[in-house]
Amino acid sequence: MVASISARKSVAAAVSYFKHMAEDEYYTGQGEAEADGEWDGRGAERLALEGPVSKADFEAALNGHDPRTSTRLTQIGKSHAPGWDMTFSAPKSVSVMWALSSPAERVRIEAAHRQAVRAATTHLEDHHAFTRRGKGGAIREPVAGLTIARFHHHTSRDLDPQLHTHAFIFNLAPRRDGSWGSLVSRNLYKAQKDAGAIYRAHLANGLERDGHAVERHGTSFRLAAIPRDIERAFSKRRQAIESAADTYGYRTAKGMELAALRTRQAKRPRERAVLFQAWQAEARTLGFDLTRARQQQAQIGARTRHGPMPGHEARTQSPARALPSVQQMISAIAQASRTSSSMQGLRISLRQRPGERDTEHER
Structure with a gap:
């Protein structure tokens, strides 16, 4: 799914989520984690939140406080979720292109992804974000902005390339009169499909401007240079979920969620x-x-x-190999x-001998 949304149902759950999000799947050679995320949205601007997301600021906003002054802006009660995670995932062909490209090209692909995420969350902010006020919340009105923390990740749990961004939308939004209120969650859920389509459209256009051949299919797309068998080879997480669904007879959306949980591995940085x-x-x-x-x-x-063009024929895809x-x-x-002081010129034989088995999913 290109865009998904799920609620963090308590402040404690959201704090745990932050610890998880702040640890990207890969690390630098010095053992330091990648950037901890970034603030976004006009709500964050009003709170003077910019740059990296700290745990203290994240937790203050979860509790309905101004992170700078500690002033209570809104009441986050037991019946109110402190926020929602809206995740934007690039099509697999884009992630594979990113993984196999030069460093300079990877930077451009990732920039196109981030700009597309920003376009989608800005659309949510402008058209689908509402708050309530008055007795029993009878009055519904559009907000003046959203408070968002974005976390950019790059791999699946099976260590395949998977560009995706978690946009955490706080249940804390400014009204146009300067007061603050909580969000009407139903509108965010209803906008999920719309946000995904906007993300894909902006990403496809950005990549096309950068010289990539794009194949569009309705509101979806893929990069033509990445064959489908290569996409499949780099989709081990999806294959594991589909295999579990077949094993347990899952056919519904809820069943696929259960299959995902059954095959979920701990992240391995x-x-x-x-x-x-x-x-x-x-x-x-x-x-x-x-x-x-x-x-x-x-x-x-x-x-x-x-x-x-004389002398040129279209490429015939070869079947995927084990x-x-x-x-x-x-x-x-x-x-x-460990046996060489440099990775330069490295040659590795990765072909399996007859009879060898891949035990990745047997552990």
């Missing part, structure tokens, strides 16, 4: 450089070369515009790095 090495090694094992694929897409585009898990690849890379 890894160093950034080792993850990129593993993803690129996996692509080589699949026989996929991104530079060649993008060149072929450029040729296809030229033929579409100007007619066939692969070792990302965890096994990371272990191979780590072993090689």
Whole structure:
């Protein structure tokens, strides 16, 4: 699902959520976590919240307080959720493109993703954010802004590339007269599909402007240079969920949630450089070369515009082959790095011998 929303039902649950969100799935070589997130929304601006999100500021806003002055802005009672997590996930082809691209290209892809998330949350802020006032909350009115903490993550629980952003929307919003109130949650849930479509449209347009060939399908899209069999190979989390659903006979949306819980593994932080090495090694094992694929897409585009180019034929996709898990690849890379002072020129054999089994999902 490209955009999903779920409530944090208590302040304690939301504080636990913050600790989880602030730890990205990969780390720098010095063992330090990536950026802890960033403030967004006109509500955050009114509270002078900008830059990285600290635990103290996050917890103060959860409790309905101004983080700067400790003034109570609104009452967060037991019957009110302190906030909602709206998650925006890039299509798998975008995440794979990001993982296999050069560092400079990765920066541009991630920037397009973040700008698309901002466009979607701004749309929520402008059109779907309402508060109540008066006796029994009888009066409903649009808010003057939202208070949002965004956390940018990059991997799935199975250590595949997965660009996604958690936008935590606090139940704390300014009214146009300067007072503060809680949000009407129903409007946020109803806007989920709309927000996802806006995110996808902005992301597709941004990537297309940057030179990527985009295939659109209704309100969805994919990057043409990433074949579907490669997408599937980098979707181990999805495959695990689908396998569990088949095993237990789950068919409904609720059933798929149960399948996701049954297959959920603890997050396993890894160093950034080792993850990129593993993803690129996996692509080589699949026989996929991104530079060649993008060149072929450029040729296809030229033929579409100007007619066939002599001597060029469309690429035929090869079937997906059995692969070792990302965890096994990371272990191979780590072993090689211990026997060499440099990763430069590293060559690793990752092909499985006949009879070997991938036990990633058996542990």
